[in-house]
Amino acid sequence: MKKHNFSAGPCILPQEVMQKAAEAVVELDGIGLSLIEISHRSKEFVGIMEKARSLALELLGLEGKGYQALFLQGGASMQFLMSAYNLLEKKAGYINTGTWSLKAIKEARLVGEIIEVASSQDQNFNYIPKGYSIPNDLDYLHLTSNNTIFGTQLKEFPKTNVPLVCDMSSDIFSRQLDFSKFDLIYAGAQKNMGPAGTTLVVVKEDILGKVSRKVPSMLDYAVHAGKDSMFNTPPVFAVYVSMLTMQWLKDLGGIAAIEEINERKANLIYSEIELNPIFSGFAAKEDRSIMNATFNITDDSLKEIFDEKCKEAGINGLNGHRSVGGYRASMYNALPLESVGVLVDIMSDLEKKG
């Protein structure tokens, strides 16, 4: 049965990418060897890494603007620590939009002074804080562009002279932004970019080298940048599949093209959530994520039948995160509009019959 994969991450990737990835595990590009058995210093893999790095900058419109793209290990969680290690000398500010921001704050507190510039904790993170003022003396301001768990997303970014650091794990490559406003962007691959196992770090070179501490090699962006993201053995498969996925996106027309499709998917589900009395959205309307739609069922007696219908239709990964409950439809780049259609049909059928 065809599946409709709404998983929050790891998540759906383009079918043709998975197909090509499988072929490369058997044999890479006719070289007589598998992708996963060649040296990372081979010309084949060096080419893959370079292509991945340049595609990332190209898609973000950051080529020739003083940025380096790195593909590291450790997940976005390692970036909570690394960003602070590399950039925090005295004091940094964080916008707290939920779980991921909180984890980032926790790790950064081991490194230096952290102030919470704004928070939406008072309403269980169902909105994005606005209208706060940003102190001038921060080493950086840390944002989470999209909160995967609560389904909230920053639509506008603060204007400030303070360097901006942004965790874009769950909405990288999904919408057009002026990415040159950010000094450091990081994103675990396992939503819009590829399989789990690598993390994209896009760092503006001129913000590096300003902290006085000795940074361990593996935590040092300058070390990784100096070795073209090959300081040690990279996660070969994850980088390759990320490269394929970025190439797929480029061929599709890049971020501008996918943004349109993403908006159509989001509009489809949010208008159903709004119009249908059986469902109610979790996030404040103006802050709703186009990637993760969080919603609840208003009539508990219909939960069982809704779950059953979803299962019958091949819908996967719709459960909300344990800290919010309810449902979460994650609609990353590779999720077809059709899948959202299938879900929305079940939702509206339920109302008609209910």
Added chain:
Amino acid sequence: MKKHNFSAGPCILPQEVMQKAAEAVVELDGIGLSLIEISHRSKEFVGIMEKARSLALELLGLEGKGYQALFLQGGASMQFLMSAYNLLEKKAGYINTGTWSLKAIKEARLVGEIIEVASSQDQNFNYIPKGYSIPNDLDYLHLTSNNTIFGTQLKEFPKTNVPLVCDMSSDIFSRQLDFSKFDLIYAGAQKNMGPAGTTLVVVKEDILGKVSRKVPSMLDYAVHAGKDSMFNTPPVFAVYVSMLTMQWLKDLGGIAAIEEINERKANLIYSEIELNPIFSGFAAKEDRSIMNATFNITDDSLKEIFDEKCKEAGINGLNGHRSVGGYRASMYNALPLESVGVLVDIMSDLEKKG
């Protein structure tokens, strides 16, 4: 053309493992979804992780002995740092057998006092130091069981009351040892265990929690152990393929069975290197690695023809590391005896014709 893959890592994996891995990238075990698009919290992946963790302990004979097996990101290079972060309170000792030990020492020095208990730097690391005495007041003694670059291997491990930490990246699962003598073992997957992208850490629980520093979450073995190696999104593909490779080894008869094959491969090449005047071994005879055979060509005028013959025969990855030069035949678990035979035939033909 059939390839004979002597790559030092990433390196050859069992053919059937690569085949099964490729299938799983298309669809995992008939579930209608790819391995790389399912949630790491799905019952399928949780099962894979648990199987990988228990296979690791089983193969090492460490089940029920107070050890935890973790599959982390970052490579063995991250373990240079993590081992020190978690275990170094005042002073640790290192046996310096070359590049990898030196890198481990460099990172640990950021954390505390390090003494080099013994070193073979005086002869460009072509032997393993012996007969040194180990201070009693060390937090741990760090060893590199096999030096991948120089082709040296520890045949005996020091008897000491000091906790033993061992980087087994390039010989894990290749030979029988009493693994319960070690308090911490780590190994990048990309030689005997799987593809690049995950690192096995086997840690004795009772050595944790003894340092006074605050360890960042991602660098804390106790945090990862407390979450069954799922503190954050694990490198799904690399863990899965490692699990398959360990299962392959178990089915073959475990470490005892592969050790016999590994010894036959090593004997085959080392006797050729010895008998054949055109080639000379790099490492001291008693310290020669059964995984990585390093050797030189004694007659430079034959280099071109040797390289050409190797190429014609489909031999891949035979160049020595830039810091040693010459040749290196890496003969990890999955390399068939036949491949060593092909190489040895070329070597001996060269002598006959030479």
